[in-house]
Amino acid sequence: EKMNSAMSEEPDALSVVNQLRDLAADPLNRRAIVQDQGCLPGLILFLDHPNPPVVHSALLALRYLAECRVNREKMKSELGMMLSLQNVIQKTTTPGETKLLASEVYDILQSSNMSDTDNVNEMNYRRRKAQFFLGSTNKRAKTVVLHIDGLDDSSRRNLCEEALLKIKGVISFTFQMAVQRCVVRIRSDLKAEALATAIASTKVMKAQQVVKSESGEEMLVPFQDTPVEVEQNTDLPEYLPEDESPTKEQDKAVSRVGSHPEGAASWLSTAANFLSRSFYW
Numbered sequence: 001e002k003m004n005s006a007m008s009e010e011p012d013a014l015s016v017v018n019q020l021r022d023l024a025a026d027p028l029n030r031r032a033i034v035q036d037q038g039c040l041p042g043l044i045l046f047l048d049h050p051n052p053p054v055v056h057s058a059l060l061a062l063r064y065l066a067e068c069r070v071n072r073e074k075m076k077s078e079l080g081m082m083l084s085l086q087n088v089i090q091k092t093t094t095p096g097e098t099k100l101l102a103s104e105v106y107d108i109l110q111s112s113n114m115s116d117t118d119n120v121n122e123m124n125y126r127r128r129k130a131q132f133f134l135g136s137t138n139k140r141a142k143t144v145v146l147h148i149d150g151l152d153d154s155s156r157r158n159l160c161e162e163a164l165l166k167i168k169g170v171i172s173f174t175f176q177m178a179v180q181r182c183v184v185r186i187r188s189d190l191k192a193e194a195l196a197t198a199i200a201s202t203k204v205m206k207a208q209q210v211v212k213s214e215s216g217e218e219m220l221v222p223f224q225d226t227p228v229e230v231e232q233n234t235d236l237p238e239y240l241p242e243d244e245s246p247t248k249e250q251d252k253a254v255s256r257v258g259s260h261p262e263g264a265a266s267w268l269s270t271a272a273n274f275l276s277r278s279f280y281w
Contacts, residue, residue, distance in 0.1 A: 017046050017057045024064035025175060033061075034071040040078050047084040047102075052095060053165075055088060059101045060172055066105055072112035082109065097171045097187070100141055104172075104185075141171055144184045144192045147220055150205035151180045160205060163198040170195075181210065196223035 020039060023029045033039050046058035065071050075081055088094055088102040150156060157175055160182065164170050169190035174183045184195055192209060199207040208220040 013046070013049060013054050014051065014057070017043070017054050017061065021057050021061040021064070024061040027068065030065050030068040030071060034065055034068075034074055040065075040075065040081075044078065044080045044084050047088055052098065055094075056098050056101065059088070059098065059105060062105050063101060063108075063172055064174070066108045069112075072109055076109040076112055082106065085109075097169065100171045100187070101185075104141075141185050142188045144186060144195060145210040146182045146184060146195060146199070146207045147210050148180050148182055148199060148205050148207050151175070151177065151182070156202075156205060159202045160199060163202055164195065167194055167198050182207075193223050 020033070020043065024033055043058045043061055046054055049055055049058070062075070066075060085102050085106040089099050089106065094102070148160060151160060157177065160175075161173075164173055164182075164184065167186075167190070169187040171185040171187065173185065175181070176183065186192070186195070196207045196209075199205050208222050210218055211221055213219055
């Protein structure tokens, strides 16, 4: 009986954290999410969740939130934040990509109120520590900027996201919908062509790499048409299918948060209610 109820709650946790991640992806929402009473404590609790995609999605949300400089102090001082990030980094069962992402969030928050010299020293120390925990699987991460033809609405973005999440070696990604771009952080031993192959597999989108010329101008470079073999993330449970998602109707509001702030606000209160029901008693 207990097991059944735990399993039926599982999609809730994943859909809530995915919604928070999607809201946090929009820069207009980042301050509101961190100011909200329930969302930050909820994301910290998600870092201890037994389901790996929930932890990874929570880290992506925190990574987005930390991009907003004014959020960093509050995030750093939030009860359990730094400790939970350290736990994710040190846990032997944490996947390598998740450890890298947790280290990145930790570094950003840890350096939020330091002088530049302390900042660099601390970042280097954290990086060495992360490498120690990751062992030989940790090659340095690199950033690839993709221009994606056909990335023009939230359903296409979801397709793209699903394709990228399946690739072993993808650490994090940020969409810039207005310019049809996706900024992807990957392990340095993963070829950028693998990203293009995954996006081409959606059949409705095609990726080109954005590179800077010597003069600093951006250029689009097409990938070779030959598909690249991609190592898949087989150990991660499937994300909740769209048609089973209990928050499907709210997706529509979330995809337009920039132009409908009231949609984001009502969703935030829904998320906060869910978090308080689930975690506080």
